[in-house]
Amino acid sequence: MKTNNNNTIDLIALSSSLICAVHCAAIPVVLSFSSLSSLHFLENPYIELTFISLGLVFVITSLWPSYKKVHFQVKPLLYAGLGFVFIALGRLDFTELWEVVNTVIGASIVAFAHYLNWKLMKCKKNHTH
Numbered sequence: 522m523k524t525n526n527n528n529t530i531d532l533i534a535l536s537s538s539l540i541c542a543v544h545c546a547a548i549p550v551v552l553s554f555s556s557l558s559s560l561h562f563l564e565n566p567y568i569e570l571t572f573i574s575l576g577l578v579f580v581i582t583s584l585w586p587s588y589k590k591v592h593f594q595v596k597p598l599l600y601a602g603l604g605f606v607f608i609a610l611g612r613l614d615f616t617e618l619w620e621v622v623n624t625v626i627g628a629s630i631v632a633f634a635h636y637l638n639w640k641l642m643k644c645k646k647n648h649t650h
Contacts, residue, residue, distance in 0.1 A: 604630030
């Protein structure tokens, strides 16, 4: 049982989800300042796609194996799925506020899923017989 490896992946995934949430929340504000308009490359769809892809990779490599082999709790997977639903809703082009709000909520829920998985792994590691 490789609990240390999964814990590391969860911490990295939690961090990347939080970075994604901050990125999505801050970019519209940062770009609104005229002196920072040269940072417009941060609004690149490829950066967003990279964050979403990394999130999916982390779910597949962390949450799923933890569920199948260690704690058998479906909650982290459900939270991750809900988070990705919000992120997908944010991809719908209604308004910029719609995108920002849904993406930040989704990334935060995915981060919470990894936090919950990390706690379940830690609890299971401390209670092994």
